[in-house]
Amino acid sequence: MSKNALLLVAFVAFVAACAAKEEVIMVEDPVTSEPTFTGKYN
Secondary structure (H helix, E strand, O other): OOOHHHHHHHHHHHHHHHOOOOOOOOOOOOOOOOOOOOOOOO
């Protein structure tokens, strides 16, 4: 019986390790905006 329990625990651990994990992607806004052309020095 102990052998079956050990096999069951190993199988559950294997399935948990192979489960698809959801990746979290964080997109941050830039800290500063790009300068715009105003025509002041043209």
